[in-house]
Amino acid sequence: MTLKLYVDRRSHPCREVIIFCKLNGIDFEEVHIDLSKRQHLTPEFKEVNPMKQIPAIMDGKFKLSESHAIVKYLACAFPGIADHWYPADLYKRAKVESVLDWHRTNFPRGPGAYIRD
Numbered sequence: 001m002t003l004k005l006y007v008d009r010r011s012h013p014c015r016e017v018i019i020f021c022k023l024n025g026i027d028f029e030e031v032h033i034d035l036s037k038r039q040h041l042t043p044e045f046k047e048v049n050p051m052k053q054i055p056a057i058m059d060g061k062f063k064l065s066e067s068h069a070i071v072k073y074l075a076c077a078f079p080g081i082a083d084h085w086y087p088a089d090l091y092k093r094a095k096v097e098s099v100l101d102w103h104r105t106n107f108p109r110g111p112g113a114y115i116r117d
């Protein structure tokens, strides 16, 4: 059963999921959802992610969207993923969550905010 990634490599959250899989040797089938052709709005893709955004995955019958939720799921669902990605230790895991939340808030703002401030 192959993991399916619904992605467009022009999208940074999509690249996050692809890079995580490649770094960790997770096999996947890449399903290209071309944003410029509005393929994320098709009825077929809406079955995968009713929110009509990429990235999204299907692992067997399990469907999931949101890049951070996806990489955390993959870190737990696939064997042999190094602990440092999503540590079992509560305090270390909390630090990872903190960085992910920072990233969610600040990355979409782009570098302009840091150059200005």
Ligand SMILES: N[C@@H](CCC(=O)N[C@@H](CS)C(=O)NCC(=O)O)C(=O)O
Pocket: 011, 012, 013, 014, 035, 040, 052, 053, 054, 055, 065, 066, 067, 068
């Ligand atoms: N918080 C989401 C963001 C997903 C997102 O904004 N995806 C964009 C591509 S970068 C998208 O699907 N845009 C199409 C739309 O919103 O109509 C994540 O991290 O996965």
